[in-house]
Amino acid sequence: MIDRNARIGLVLFAAYIALYGGFMLLNAFAPSSMRWIPALGINLAIWYGFGLIISAVVLALLYGALCNASTSKEESQQ
Amino acid sequence: MTYEASPMAVGVFALFVAVTLGISFYMGRKAKSSQGYFAAHGQIPWFVNGVAFAGDYLSAASFLGICGMIAFFGYDGFLYSIGYLAGWIVALFVIAEPMKRLGKFTFADALNHRFNSRSIKLAAGVSTLAVSVFYLIPQMVGAGALVTPLLGWPHWLGVCVVGAVVILIVVTAGMVSTTWVQFLKGSLLVVFSTVLTVLILGRGFAVSDRPAEQQTIVQTNDSFTVNDQPSTEQAATEAMRPIGEIVSLPSGESSTGPLGPLEFFSTLQESEIVLWQQEQSTSDDGTTTTTYTPNRRSGAEVLLPGEKFTGLRSDKLIDKVNFLSLMLALFCGTASLPHILIRYYTVKDGAAARKSTIVGIACIGFFYVLTLYMGLGAMTSGDIFSFNSNMAAPLLARSINEPLFAIISAIAFTTVLGTVSGLILASAGAVAHDLVEALATQTMTDQERVRIAKFASVVVGVIAIVLGIVFKEMNVSYLVGWAFSVAASANLPALVMMLFWRRVTAMGISCAVVVGMVSSLAWILLSSDSFEKIYGLPASDAWVPFSQPGIVTIPLGFAVVIVVSLLTQPREATA
Known part of the structure; x- marks a missing residue:
C-alpha cells in the first residue's frame, strides 16, 4: 500500500513539475507571452500564477482522496 | 527609523504576548521527556498540525517580505508566493510519509535510519544549524521592522524583545507550546488577511491628489537630513512623505468604488501607478545620499514579471539563469527545511502526516492568493514609506483604520514568534540529538538531552538577535530565498536519494550534505548581491556569475551522493 501511495505521489508530482516548469520557462524565455489577456481583462501571468x-x-486533495481509497480497499481485502 | 507608538497596538501586542507565554507555561508541564519536548509525544491531531504547518511556514518573509516586494515591484513578489507553495508539492508527494515512518526527533533520524552513522548525524546536525540560522536572520529583521511601528521602539530593541520571548517559549515547553503558538498564529494570519483583502476590495482604487516628488535622505557623520530638513534617524518618518500613488484610472475616473476580486486586476491593468526607484551613493567624505525617485508605470507592466527581476526583460542569459535558479531553490527548499520536517514527528502516523500536509497546503495556498491583493493594495494605498518595504502590510492596514493596524501588526508579530520558535527548536534538536550524541562517548539520559536542548535554544536565540540587528536593511523575502538555496542544496539530494536509491551509502549521504551546504553558502557569499549589499563593494567584483546558487549546487549535491556512494559500496555488494 505504501508503494501504491508513493506511485500515486510521483505521478501527481510529475504533473505539477510540468505546470511549474512551463511557467518558469515561459517567464524566462518568452516573457512577452505573459502579456496575453485570455479572459476578463486579466493577463496570463495572473491567470497562470493563480492556476499554479x-x-x-x-x-x-486528489492525492489525499486516492490514498484514502487505496487504504479502504486494502482494509476491505483483509 | 521609528514611528509614533499606537496605544491600541501596544494593548493588542501585550495581549498576544501574554496569551503566547500563558500557553507556553501551561504546556510546559506536559513536556518533560525528550519525546514530549522534541515531538509533542506524537499526539498532535492532524488538523491542528496542518494549520501549525501554515503557522510555521508563513513567516515574516511571506507576510511582510512578499507583501512589501509586491508593493514596491508588482508581480515579481508574487513569484515568491508561487515558488514557496510549489515546494509543498515536493513535501507532500515525496517526503511526508517516509519522513514520518523513518524518523523520530530530527531530520537526521530519517537520513540515518539505515546506517546509524556518526558522520551523517554530524553533517545533518551542522546543516540543520546552518539552514536554521540563515532562516532566522530574516525573521528577526522582520521582528525589528514590526515592533518599531507597533511600540515606537528602535529596531534593535524590537529584535531583542522578540528573541527573549521566543527563547522563553521554546525553553518552557518545546514542541508542545511551539505547535499551539503556530496553530494560533496560522489561524489568525489566514483569517485577518482575508478580512484585510475584503476591505481592500471594498475600498477600491482612487487617484492620488498628491504629486509624487523625489525624496532624499542625506546622512553624514554628524547630521541627518530628510528632504533638505534637519532630522534624526529616529524621526525620519515625520519628514518623509508617504507614497503609494495611482496617477490615473480607466476612463478618467477619480475613484472606482468597491471592486470584485477579478475586477481588481482588470482595473489595475488599465491604470497608471507610481513605483519608486531607490539609489544610494557614498562620497569620499563618508556622506551617504539615498534618493527615491518616482517612476510612472502602466498597470499592465506592474502586473508582469520583470520589475524586480529585471533580467527577465533583458536578453542576458545569465540573468534568466539566476531567476530559474531562485525558482528551483524555492521549489526544492521547502521539503528540506529542518523546522518543517520535524513537524512530521508530532503526529501519530503516515496517514496523519499526509492529511496534515494537505491541510497545510490549503491554508498556505489560500494565504498566498491573498498576498497579491494585499501587496497591490499597499502599492496603491498612499500610506507606505519608500525606505522600508517590510512595513507595507501593516501600513496598508493603517490606511484602512487604526484598530486593524493594531491587530495586523500584532498578528505579524505572532507570525515571527511562531516561525522563530520552530527554527530555534529545530536547531536545539540538532545540537542535543545529533551533534552531542555523535560526539559523546557515553549515552545521555533523557533529562540531560532536554537540558542541552534548552541551553542550545538560548545560544541560538542570542545569535539570531545579533544577526537580526546586523542585517536590518535587507528585504526579508530576499534573505529567505538564500536560506531555501542552502536547505535545498544541502538536504534534498541526500534525502531523496536515501528514499529512492538502494545503493546509497552513509559516506555518500554525509558528503552530499557537506558539499551542498558549503558550496551554496560559498556561492552566496561570493555573489554580486553579497558584494554590493553586505560588503559594500562593487557588484562587478563578485567571483560567481550570478547570485542564486541552486541551479548549480542542487545538481552538485545529487552528483556527490551518487559518485561517493558508488565509490564506497560495501564489499559484498561490489563483489
Whole structure:
C-alpha cells in the first residue's frame, strides 16, 4: 500500500513539475507571452500564477482522496 | 527609523504576548521527556498540525517580505508566493510519509535510519544549524521592522524583545507550546488577511491628489537630513512623505468604488501607478545620499514579471539563469527545511502526516492568493514609506483604520514568534540529538538531552538577535530565498536519494550534505548581491556569475551522493 501511495505521489508530482516548469520557462524565455489577456481583462501571468496555486491545492486533495481509497480497499481485502 | 507608538497596538501586542507565554507555561508541564519536548509525544491531531504547518511556514518573509516586494515591484513578489507553495508539492508527494515512518526527533533520524552513522548525524546536525540560522536572520529583521511601528521602539530593541520571548517559549515547553503558538498564529494570519483583502476590495482604487516628488535622505557623520530638513534617524518618518500613488484610472475616473476580486486586476491593468526607484551613493567624505525617485508605470507592466527581476526583460542569459535558479531553490527548499520536517514527528502516523500536509497546503495556498491583493493594495494605498518595504502590510492596514493596524501588526508579530520558535527548536534538536550524541562517548539520559536542548535554544536565540540587528536593511523575502538555496542544496539530494536509491551509502549521504551546504553558502557569499549589499563593494567584483546558487549546487549535491556512494559500496555488494 505504501508503494501504491508513493506511485500515486510521483505521478501527481510529475504533473505539477510540468505546470511549474512551463511557467518558469515561459517567464524566462518568452516573457512577452505573459502579456496575453485570455479572459476578463486579466493577463496570463495572473491567470497562470493563480492556476499554479489552485492546482497545487487540487492535486493535494486528489492525492489525499486516492490514498484514502487505496487504504479502504486494502482494509476491505483483509 | 521609528514611528509614533499606537496605544491600541501596544494593548493588542501585550495581549498576544501574554496569551503566547500563558500557553507556553501551561504546556510546559506536559513536556518533560525528550519525546514530549522534541515531538509533542506524537499526539498532535492532524488538523491542528496542518494549520501549525501554515503557522510555521508563513513567516515574516511571506507576510511582510512578499507583501512589501509586491508593493514596491508588482508581480515579481508574487513569484515568491508561487515558488514557496510549489515546494509543498515536493513535501507532500515525496517526503511526508517516509519522513514520518523513518524518523523520530530530527531530520537526521530519517537520513540515518539505515546506517546509524556518526558522520551523517554530524553533517545533518551542522546543516540543520546552518539552514536554521540563515532562516532566522530574516525573521528577526522582520521582528525589528514590526515592533518599531507597533511600540515606537528602535529596531534593535524590537529584535531583542522578540528573541527573549521566543527563547522563553521554546525553553518552557518545546514542541508542545511551539505547535499551539503556530496553530494560533496560522489561524489568525489566514483569517485577518482575508478580512484585510475584503476591505481592500471594498475600498477600491482612487487617484492620488498628491504629486509624487523625489525624496532624499542625506546622512553624514554628524547630521541627518530628510528632504533638505534637519532630522534624526529616529524621526525620519515625520519628514518623509508617504507614497503609494495611482496617477490615473480607466476612463478618467477619480475613484472606482468597491471592486470584485477579478475586477481588481482588470482595473489595475488599465491604470497608471507610481513605483519608486531607490539609489544610494557614498562620497569620499563618508556622506551617504539615498534618493527615491518616482517612476510612472502602466498597470499592465506592474502586473508582469520583470520589475524586480529585471533580467527577465533583458536578453542576458545569465540573468534568466539566476531567476530559474531562485525558482528551483524555492521549489526544492521547502521539503528540506529542518523546522518543517520535524513537524512530521508530532503526529501519530503516515496517514496523519499526509492529511496534515494537505491541510497545510490549503491554508498556505489560500494565504498566498491573498498576498497579491494585499501587496497591490499597499502599492496603491498612499500610506507606505519608500525606505522600508517590510512595513507595507501593516501600513496598508493603517490606511484602512487604526484598530486593524493594531491587530495586523500584532498578528505579524505572532507570525515571527511562531516561525522563530520552530527554527530555534529545530536547531536545539540538532545540537542535543545529533551533534552531542555523535560526539559523546557515553549515552545521555533523557533529562540531560532536554537540558542541552534548552541551553542550545538560548545560544541560538542570542545569535539570531545579533544577526537580526546586523542585517536590518535587507528585504526579508530576499534573505529567505538564500536560506531555501542552502536547505535545498544541502538536504534534498541526500534525502531523496536515501528514499529512492538502494545503493546509497552513509559516506555518500554525509558528503552530499557537506558539499551542498558549503558550496551554496560559498556561492552566496561570493555573489554580486553579497558584494554590493553586505560588503559594500562593487557588484562587478563578485567571483560567481550570478547570485542564486541552486541551479548549480542542487545538481552538485545529487552528483556527490551518487559518485561517493558508488565509490564506497560495501564489499559484498561490489563483489
